[in-house]
Amino acid sequence: MTLLSTRGLSKHFDGLQAVDGVDFDLPEGEVRALIGPNGAGKTTFVGMICGRIAPSSGSVVFDGADITALPAHKRILRGMAYTFQITSVFPRLDVAENVALAARRRLKGREMTRAVDEVLARVGLLERRDEEAGNLSYGHQRLLEIAMGLVQKPRLLILDEPTQGLSEGEIASFKELLREVAGQTTILLIEHNMSVVMETADRVSVLDFGRLLAEGTPQEIHENAAVQAAYLGTG
Amino acid sequence: MNGWVRVLALHGGLLAVLFAAQFLLPAYHHGNLARIMVLASYAIGYNILFGYTGLLSLGHALFFAAGMYGMGLGVQHLGLTPAPALLAGIAAGAVVALALGLLALRTVGVAFMIVTLMFAQAGYFTILYFSEITRGDEGFVIAQAQRVLWGIDLSASANRYFAAWALFSACLLACLWLVRMPFGKTLVAIRENEERVRMLGYDTFAHKLGAMVISGAISAAAGASYGLLFGSAGASFAGVQYSILPLLWVLLGGAGTVLGPFVGTLFMFYLIDLSSGITTAYMLIAGVVLVVLTLFAPQGLMGELRRRFWRGLP
Numbered sequence: 001m002t003l004l005s006t007r008g009l010s011k012h013f014d015g016l017q018a019v020d021g022v023d024f025d026l027p028e029g030e031v032r033a034l035i036g037p038n039g040a041g042k043t044t045f046v047g048m049i050c051g052r053i054a055p056s057s058g059s060v061v062f063d064g065a066d067i068t069a070l071p072a073h074k075r076i077l078r079g080m081a082y083t084f085q086i087t088s089v090f091p092r093l094d095v096a097e098n099v100a101l102a103a104r105r106r107l108k109g110r111e112m113t114r115a116v117d118e119v120l121a122r123v124g125l126l127e128r129r130d131e132e133a134g135n136l137s138y139g140h141q142r143l144l145e146i147a148m149g150l151v152q153k154p155r156l157l158i159l160d161e162p163t164q165g166l167s168e169g170e171i172a173s174f175k176e177l178l179r180e181v182a183g184q185t186t187i188l189l190i191e192h193n194m195s196v197v198m199e200t201a202d203r204v205s206v207l208d209f210g211r212l213l214a215e216g217t218p219q220e221i222h223e224n225a226a227v228q229a230a231y232l233g234t235g
Numbered sequence: 236m237n238g239w240v241r242v243l244a245l246h247g248g249l250l251a252v253l254f255a256a257q258f259l260l261p262a263y264h265h266g267n268l269a270r271i272m273v274l275a276s277y278a279i280g281y282n283i284l285f286g287y288t289g290l291l292s293l294g295h296a297l298f299f300a301a302g303m304y305g306m307g308l309g310v311q312h313l314g315l316t317p318a319p320a321l322l323a324g325i326a327a328g329a330v331v332a333l334a335l336g337l338l339a340l341r342t343v344g345v346a347f348m349i350v351t352l353m354f355a356q357a358g359y360f361t362i363l364y365f366s367e368i369t370r371g372d373e374g375f376v377i378a379q380a381q382r383v384l385w386g387i388d389l390s391a392s393a394n395r396y397f398a399a400w401a402l403f404s405a406c407l408l409a410c411l412w413l414v415r416m417p418f419g420k421t422l423v424a425i426r427e428n429e430e431r432v433r434m435l436g437y438d439t440f441a442h443k444l445g446a447m448v449i450s451g452a453i454s455a456a457a458g459a460s461y462g463l464l465f466g467s468a469g470a471s472f473a474g475v476q477y478s479i480l481p482l483l484w485v486l487l488g489g490a491g492t493v494l495g496p497f498v499g500t501l502f503m504f505y506l507i508d509l510s511s512g513i514t515t516a517y518m519l520i521a522g523v524v525l526v527v528l529t530l531f532a533p534q535g536l537m538g539e540l541r542r543r544f545w546r547g548l549p
């Protein structure tokens with residue numbers, strides 16, 4: 001069953017065509033990586049899916065319903081979760097409260113507290129639950145961002161470059177985490193780190209200059225000449 | 236849990252001290268404190284929008300005056316007794332806040348400040364314009380006979396103090412309760428990072444509107460009580476000055492703290508009172524003290540206390 005699809009989804013900023021007529025389908029349960037050079041339009045594309053950015057044209061269908069006109073918070077309530085590329089936690093609130101804000105729409109009271117601690121333990125931040133989020137290291141703030149996504153138990157989890165700025169060790173445990181979550185939810189993962197893509201994704205979509213350039217298994221994409229050419233420009 | 240006990244002890248302790256103070260204070264300070272508690276209730280209302288939700292309004296006099304006139308006009312022209320008049324005042328404030336919120340919350344930042352300021356000015360001129368009903372600038376007196384609530388004469392100083400204390404207690408406890416509720420915590424999160432809250436699935440517009448209505452209703456309750464306890468209503472309470480004052484009180488006392496509004500109101504009231512006893516240039520002294528305080532305690536007195544000693548202080 002297709003959980004998410006877009007048809008002719010486009011966005012232009014003044015003269016710049018950031019996303020250009022993308023037709024995209026994501027079956028339920030899949031881990032899909034979305035790759036492409038910097039500025040290819042990946043963040044803009046997922047921004048239109050979750051409602052942060054209004055599309056110039058095109059449509060988004062989630063779980064069989066056209067959600068193109070829905071405001072962001074209603075899309076989230078339908079089971080999407082979005083983690084920001086640029087870390088966007090609540091720096092002056094403590095770590096547990098950051099996650100609790102994400103959990104409270106779903107759970108209450110003791111159950112909520114338990115879910116928060118469970119997720120914090122999963123990403124390895126349980127001991128820091130009472131610290132101010134702003135005092136965490138950059139890598140830990142990225143993990144907190146992921147915890148805020150996970151605790152929502154979304155049907156579709158959108159992760160925008162979650163491993164950016166993480167250390168090797170942290171990336172390894174992130175892969176582990178992703179494999180655990182993969183069985184329970186559909187994931188759309190924007191990722192630059194090719195080892196993460198190769199090891200965790202079921203399929204890969206490549207975006208270049210706002211257009212969908214190729215789609216296939218990690219292996220196919222790895223061997224695809226056009227994809228390599230697109231990446232050569234950025235080294 | 237332990238933290239919660241300390242919080243209750245502090246806030247309950249203040250209310251107990253204020254209650255006991257009525258038997259101990261000399262008449263002059265007794266009268267002052269009654270006034271301060273009513274004005275601090277106004278500041279508590281302001282603080283919910285400014286301190287907790289992060290929305291800087293320059294038009295709260297509109298809500299204070301809506302309460303005062305909703306109560307006063309009801310007494311004057313409809314012959315209402317104090318209890319229904321008080322409710323009419325609160326309802327007037329809530330409705331005005333809802334209407335203003337629906338318009339002003341489409342803007343942010345400086346635009347929000349200007350829109351709220353403009354609407355408050357429009358309210359002020361409306362009061363002047365309908366001077367046949369409102370008695371314009373002069374205002375009107377609410378006679379002693381009209382200020383008897385459930386057989387209690389609110390113009391008598393002991394009763395007045397007790398009524399002010401009851402109002403202040405209700406506002407303080409409501410604020411304390413609110414900021415520990417999920418709704419209040421969401422408001423704080425909106426202040427910290429609204430976009431993130433939206434992307435966690437919250438309707439941030441509805442939350443801000445809710446904060447505006449609660450803030451307006453509390454401000455109106457203070458305005459209505461002020462008119463009832465001190466026996467008059469006047470257009471000056473709808474002026475710009477009465478929009479700026481709660482901002483100053485809250486900034487001085489500590490924005491986003493439950494006790495800050497009271498501390499700031501008390502501090503500023505006595506700062507002006509004491510310095511005017513020393514010199515006629517009292518505003519100069521008050522000004523210098525305020526500047527020094529904002530330099531050394533930029534988060535206000537209670538904000539500073541929280542930063543240094545008590546991180547969990549609500």
Ligand SMILES: Nc1ncnc2c1ncn2[C@@H]1O[C@H](COP(=O)(O)OP(=O)(O)O)[C@@H](O)[C@H]1O
Nearest residue numbers: 013016018036037038039040041042043044045
């Ligand atoms: N708000 C915006 N205003 C103008 N241009 C933008 C805006 N957001 C993104 N862009 C531009 O759109 C293009 C795609 O950006 P983005 O979606 O962030 O790419 P990616 O995430 O793939 O690196 C870039 O050229 C970027 O500069």
Ligand SMILES: [Mg+2]
Nearest residue numbers: 042043044085
């Ligand atoms: Mg990006």
